[in-house]
């Protein structure tokens with residue numbers, strides 16, 4: 001008798017499925033008035049809004065200036081995640097401090113890492129078995145993540161899949177044009193000046209896609225502080241190669257890059273601060289920079305102007 005009870009519990013547990021909810025076992029949301037989507041970074045929220053249109057209510061947890069590498073979910077965030085129908089996040093350890101909560105809630109909610117839409121062979125290896133998570137700055141590569149958003153919403157809400165596909169097609173066409181724009185503006189920058197010096201290695205994909213050498217002062221995450229030795233080494237390099245401008249980032253304190261500028265001056269060369277780049281967060285909501293397309297365009301224009309392109 002006792003064995004039977006244990007067996008029953010075992011079978012019931014297996015049948016209920018204790019792994020994360022996958023697209024093959026998800027609840028059909030077609031009858032809902034709207035789908036509640038919660039995302040981490042703004043770039044994903046933007047894609048979900050554009051593709052979801054009137055079918056979705058999107059909440060992005062990380063607003064302007066927020067560093068996703070350090071972000072911890074608040075109690076309010078946990079409540080939002082628990083109420084969500086669909087949770088979309090970056091993955092590749094971008095949201096390093098949210099891994100546990102995403103995994104826990106992912107057992108009960110449809111949760112999708114949008115970078116799963118990008119072939120692993122196209123990713124930049126960032127040391128060890130880790131990939132560089134800053135995929136959104138190669139616009140063509142990011143379209144893989146956008147397709148993942150489209151496919152996740154269409155699978156969760158199949159009755160409205162044609163709408164998701166139609167809106168995604170428009171958005172993807174816009175991204176193709178943006179990719180071409182970034183490429184042609186970058187090609188107008190003198191070859192020797194195509195160097196991006198900035199505080200953390202957020203621009204590896206941008207550099208690879210649009211032809212820049214990228215030199216970051218910090219590692220792949222903002223968790224580690226740059227040492228004085230790194231500042232000296234970078235100042236030597238900027239002064240000797242006469243790199244015209246270095247950049248600050250919206251989600252990183254500017255003091256590090258200002259220290260580099262000072263050190264370059266003490267070597268008899270004046271390097272400009274070429275402006276502020278968006279790295280891991282978009283600009284304010286309601287402004288052009290508060291969209292993915294506007295954010296990328298801001299960076300392309302800031303970089304190409306400061307480095308001697310037509311801008």
Ligand SMILES: [Zn+2]
Nearest residue numbers: 069134202280
């Ligand atoms: Zn970053």
